[in-house]
Amino acid sequence: MNPPFAADLNLRLCHSCKLSCSLDQSPDSCPRCGARLHHRKPNALSRTWALMIAALVLYIPANLLPIMHTSSLYKESSPTILGSVVQLWRGGSWDIAAIIFIASIGVPVTKFLVLTLLLVTVQTRRNLASCRDRTRLFRALELIGYWSMLDVFVAGLLSALVQFGVFGVIEPRLGILFFGIVVILTMLATLSFDPRLIWDNNHDHE
Amino acid sequence: MNDGRTNNQAGDADIRTRRWGLSLVWLVPIVAVLIGLSMLYQSWQQSGPTIKITFQTAGSLTAEKSPIKYRNVVIGEVTDVTLSKDHKNVIVTAELNREAASFTREDSRYWVVRPRVGAEGVSGLDTLLSGDFIAADPGTSSKRSETFSGLESPPPVTYGEPGTRFRLKARNLGSLDIGSPVYFRKVRVGQVVSFKLDESGDGVNLDIFVNAPNDKFVTSDTRFWNASGIKVGVNANGLEVNSESLLSVLSGGVAFGSPPKSDDTPADPVVTSDNQFQLFDDQDTALAPGKGPSQAISMRFDQSLRGLSSDAPVYFMGKKIGEVSTVSLDYDEQNRTFPVIVEADVYPRLMGKAYRKLTQSQSGKNSQKDAVLMMFDQFVKQGLKAEARKSNLLTGQLHIALEFHPDDVSETVRMDTSGKVAVIPTRATSLDKLQDQLADLVERFSAIPFESMAANLDGSLAELKKTLASVNNDVLPSTRTTLEGIDELMSQMKTTLQTATDSFAYDSPERQRIGQALDELERMSRSVRELSDYLRRHPEALIRGRPEQDSTGVTR
Structure with a gap:
């Protein structure tokens, strides 16, 4: 015997304070915190799509443009993300290269792939196991989302710290801004996705 | 959404949907696309x-x-x-x-x-x-x-730099290189831009660039010379060391200047870029007065001309007017001899005033070239002869001297087959005479009987040796005995002198006796004086004898 759905009981969950509100008493807003009540996050799918596409578009300049400009006495360089990874790898510090690669390439690309997968498959009928997998994927997505900001922090820290005039100056470049926007957009996209949608088409329990 | 569930809420008016089907959130990707497009466009x-x-x-x-x-x-x-x-x-x-x-x-x-x-x-x-x-x-x-x-080295002159390019023809590159400086009055005004061998391979073409506004100093009269290295010369004032600059000593350089203006040269127009110049080897040759057009002359000598090099000078009455261009050997089939044909380029203008006067008298009738030929014709009629003379006795170098020998007028000037080369008659030169004299001298020397002289000298020397030996054996011992006798004599003389010294000693009896003798002598002289006085007063006393009383009353 499956427990009843909230909709069956005419209940809705407040997004803000997670209070179960009865539609009979307060049909419009949460009686405790006053937030507006929705059955699901409004426009979840189209918002997620929009934000993800924006992030995808901006991910192109984020990777093509240099993220930093380092100038020292004998050398000037303005590497892109991949360029700096290659540089570090060749320089022997493969560990740092790996971290930066995972944080700036691996994580965003994973996010895009997972979000696309979820968005595409959310409306199709699935069995229980696959729905569980998708939920787990979504939780993982939330978890790793902010690690991509590592790059932005590194660039910000370096350009704040390394200001030695002729001997060495590091300045941020446009690429890091785009990269930051990409990370924020992907996080917003993850936020605007409602994982309950995964289960809405699952009727195995019925 | 599930229709069944919405049906459960039928009648609820509070479910709000947006008016547009399209959410505002789609603005975000649109903006992102716009940003991307703008970057692409940029x-x-x-x-x-x-x-x-x-x-x-x-x-x-x-x-x-x-x-x-x-x-x-x-x-x-x-x-x-x-x-x-x-x-x-x-x-x-x-x-x-x-x-x-x-x-x-x-x-x-x-x-x-x-x-x-x-x-x-x-x-x-x-x-x-x-x-x-x-x-x-x-x-x-x-x-x-x-x-x-791409160029391997920076171009010395970039486009658009104001100035003028000039082309110099040099016999060799010397120590010049791209970038070598160009000097005018020891001020650096440009540099060598490029160089390459002439197509024919017998020279080097140098391109130089003279920066504006100094390029206006290059006129058609300008001479360029290689200013590389140091020039050391000895003159009447002593040692003279000359160089353009220390840099040019190290890396070579080109200098230019104008020779002192002579009154017959026209005003110099500023040259255009395609003008070519000759690069002289040094300043002296470069600034030598203008030579003017050259005239080829040919001379035939019946003597060996060893020491006549191909740039040997040609002097006319002691003034250098040209250079020997070639020295070649000919074969005379009739006489079976090998005459030497010397060809030289002379520059009649180097005669200076004489040239002007001579050509003025003939100008108008002929072109300049003909005038020169006629002038030589006149000279030969007056007895002009070419001679090969020694200019340096040490190295045996020769030069050609053109001088007049009016007593030996031979023929008129002949032209060679081409009609352009004047053939100057030659003269058995002082060199030949000198050689003859030398040969004579050598013959006389060889006539001297050195061998018998040497033999005689040898015999005389042997005699001398014998004589010296006899002197050694006979004369020297007797000389020794003589010397010994002299020694003995000397010692005897010494003793004699000693005795003499002793006899004159202060306390010797001889000295006392001498003193007494001197006293006696004094007394004697006094009595003689008295006697003479008496006799003066009484001369008669000599006859009569001494009277008893003196008439004057003087008593004794």
Whole structure:
């Protein structure tokens, strides 16, 4: 015997304070915190799509443009993300290269792939196991989302710290801004996705 | 959404949906796309032409890093550095900025700026830290190109630099090189831009660039000379060391100047760029007064002319008017002799005033060349003869002397087959005479009977030796005995003298006796004086004898 759905009981969950509100008493807003009540996050799918596409578009300049400009006495360089990874790898510090690669390439690309997968498959009928997998994927997505900001922090820290005039100056470049926007957009996209949608088409329990 | 569930809420009026089907959130990707498009447009607008430059070596050129600069402004960037297919060159692909499109002109030049140390100084030191970069110089051609071959060294002169190029013809390059300075009155006014061998291979063509406004000092009268090295000379004032500058001593240089103006040269127009000049070997030859057109003369000598080199001077009455051009051997079949044919170029204008006077009298009738020939004709009629004379007794170098011998007028000047070379009659020279005299002298020397003289001398010497031996054996011992006798004599004399000294000693009896004798003598002389006095007064006393009483009353 499956427990009843909230909709069956005419209940809705407040997004803000997670209070179960009865539609009979307060049909419009949460009686405790006053937030507006929705059955699901409004426009979840189209918002997620929009934000993800924006992030995808901006991910192109984020990777093509240099993220930093380092100038020292004998050398000037303005590497892109991949360029700096290659540089570090060749320089022997493969560990740092790996971290930066995972944080700036691996994580965003994973996010895009997972979000696309979820968005595409959310409306199709699935069995229980696959729905569980998708939920787990979504939780993982939330978890790793902010690690991509590592790059932005590194660039910000370096350009704040390394200001030695002729001997060495590091300045941020446009690429890091785009990269930051990409990370924020992907996080917003993850936020605007409602994982309950995964289960809405699952009727195995019925 | 599930229809069944919405049906459960039927009648609820509070479910709000947006009026538009399209959510505002779609603005976000639209903005993102717009940003991307604007960046694309910007980069498309900025991107200029792509060129390929070939170099022999890439140096430290790096893709995506090495800039292309013009007047130290970045106008492009190296995008790729690859080997050429035949592995002989390096192909550098570079992307120019949009506004640098004029750098694709066909004659644009590219070269790598790297640190260079030369005689002129050190350049490109900043590239030690910043890495090499490519410098560009936009051309002027109207044609465009995408492939260029890069210069290995920076061009000494860039396009658009005000000034004038001149071409110098030199016999050899000397110590000149690209970048060697050009001096005018010891002020650096330009430099050597390029050099290459003449097509015929018998000279070097040098291109020099004289910066404005100093290029106006180059006139058609200007002479260029090689100012490399130090000139050391000894003259009446002592040792003289001369050089343009220390730099030119090290790396060579070209100097120019104008010879002192003579009154018959016309005013000099400023030359145009295509004017060519000769590069003289030194200042003296360069600034020598204008030689004017040359006249070839030919002379036939029936004597050996060893020591006559091909640039030996030709003197006319002691004034140098030309140089020997060739010395060749001919064969006279009739006499079976080998006459020497000497050809020389003379510059009649070097005769100075004489030339002007002589040609003035003939001008009008003929061209200058004919006038010169007629002048030589006149000279030969007056007895002009060529002689080969020694100019240096030590090295035996010869020169040609043209002098008049009115007692030996032979023929008129003959022309050779071409009608351009004047044949000057020659004369058995003082050289021949000198040789004859020398030969005579040598004969006389050889007539001297050196052998018998030597034999006689040998005999005499033997006699002398014998005589000396007899002197040694006979004369010397007797001499010794004589000397011994002399010694004995001397000792005897010594004793005699000793006795004499002793006898004159202060307390010797001889001395006392002498003193007494002297006293006696004094007394005697006194009585003699008295006697004489008496006799003067009484001369009669000699006859009568002494009276008893003195008449004067003087008593004794």
